[in-house]
Amino acid sequence: MKSGKLLLGLVSGAVAGAVVGLLYAPKKGTDTRKAISEKGDDYLKGANRSLNDFTNSVNHKMEALKARTKATVAGSKSEEKINKAKAEMHEVAS
Template sequence: MRSGGKILIGLVSGAAAGVVAGLLFAPKKGKDTRKAIADTSDNYYKGAKGRVTDFSDSVGHKIDALKAKTKASFSNSKTEEKINEAKAEIHEMKAS
């Protein structure tokens, strides 16, 4: 590992240790500190879960758009082609 990577790991580790020490020696009651930690971690979890869900939905819509475009290019009639192109556009809009 390069020395730059070691320095970065050292800085992050030192910052994390400082945060932990600050929480443990803070003038708040332990009960209040634990509740604050639980609330903060719950908020981070919900935010991350929402972003993962949004990403998953976006990927799903992009796949559906690609399927519809493929069907449009292999369709036998103009009507079927237009329907599949419209479906592709709808999925592309939902993906963004």
């Protein structure tokens, strides 16, 4: 928990420093505000991509777990092999 607070403090300090640096830069205010807006948009897009990647990864792991469970309780060898193959495909995709 302490390392999480430390990391949060470091990131917050870095962001605050970057904002202050941009605000005191020798550019016109409109240029600075535009640059801040563009950077913010870039960070949001990156966060959305990361969240989507994480969600897809979790979904693939859940599907692999379902397939492995079905393979374990399968009534026939062919059904077991099919479900094991599905599990492997989801594991590779995640």
